[in-house]
Amino acid sequence: MGCLYLVLQRAADWVNAQKVAGFKLEIIRLLGRTPVLFFEVAGTKPDAANQPTVLVYGHLDKQPEFDGWRSDLGPWTPKYMADKLYGRGSADDGYAVYASIASVLALKKQNVAHPRTVGLIETCEESGSPDLLPYVDALRKRMGDVALVICLDSGAGNYDQLWLTTSLRGMISGTLQVEILTEGIHSGDASGLLPSSFRIMRQVLDRLEDSKTGHL
Ligand SMILES: [Zn+2]
Incomplete structure (x- = not known):
C-alpha cells in the first residue's frame, strides 16, 4: 500500500507544480480501500458555476512489469526514443493524470474557455476496480452535475487522428x-x-x- 501512496504523491507533486489556475487536488482514502487522486479545475466559460462538469477518469495502478523487454529498455529504466516514452505503465495507465492536466493547460494557453473539470484517478483498476463505486458515491456531491465522462484508458492506432473507444468487452x-x-x-x-x-x-x-x- 505504501507503494501506491508514493505513486499518487509523485503524480500529485507534478500536477501541483504545473500551477494550473483554479486548481485543487486531494489524495483521498476511504477506510480499507485503495487511495484515489481527486482534482478540480474551475471552469472558465461564462456562468461556468451553473454549467455541467466534465469528469476525467484514469488509473495509476499497473500490471506487473513482465519479462521480454528489449535489452536496451526496461520497466524501471524509463527512456525516451524518437519522442516515445518506454517504461512500465507509460501507456496503461500512468499517463492519464498527466494527459488530463496537460489538456487543460493546452486549452488555457490557447485562451479557450473550458467547463469545470474534475478528475478521479483510482488505484485498483487492474484488480477489477472494486473500490471505484464507493468513491463515486463518496464524491458524488463534489463531482457535481457531470455531463461528460472521459476515460483515459484505451489505445490509439496512430497519431494522425483522435481515436475513441465506444465500447469495451464485457465479462x-x-x-x-x-x-x-x-x-x-x-x-x-x-x-x-x-x-x-x-x-x-x-x-x-x-x-x-x-x-x-x-x-x-
Ligand atoms: Zn487500464
Whole structure:
C-alpha cells in the first residue's frame, strides 16, 4: 500500500507544480480501500458555476512489469526514443493524470474557455476496480452535475487522428459443465455409442457466440 501512496504523491507533486489556475487536488482514502487522486479545475466559460462538469477518469495502478523487454529498455529504466516514452505503465495507465492536466493547460494557453473539470484517478483498476463505486458515491456531491465522462484508458492506432473507444468487452464468468455419464465407462465400450462431451460444449458455447462470425 505504501507503494501506491508514493505513486499518487509523485503524480500529485507534478500536477501541483504545473500551477494550473483554479486548481485543487486531494489524495483521498476511504477506510480499507485503495487511495484515489481527486482534482478540480474551475471552469472558465461564462456562468461556468451553473454549467455541467466534465469528469476525467484514469488509473495509476499497473500490471506487473513482465519479462521480454528489449535489452536496451526496461520497466524501471524509463527512456525516451524518437519522442516515445518506454517504461512500465507509460501507456496503461500512468499517463492519464498527466494527459488530463496537460489538456487543460493546452486549452488555457490557447485562451479557450473550458467547463469545470474534475478528475478521479483510482488505484485498483487492474484488480477489477472494486473500490471505484464507493468513491463515486463518496464524491458524488463534489463531482457535481457531470455531463461528460472521459476515460483515459484505451489505445490509439496512430497519431494522425483522435481515436475513441465506444465500447469495451464485457465479462461473464461461470462454470460450464457437460455431463453425459454418471460413472466412468471404458473407452472401448463407450466410443461411438456416447456423444462427445466436448462437442456438446462447443455447441453450447456457439449459442452464445457464433464461432464462425463472432456474432453474439
Ligand atoms: Zn487500464
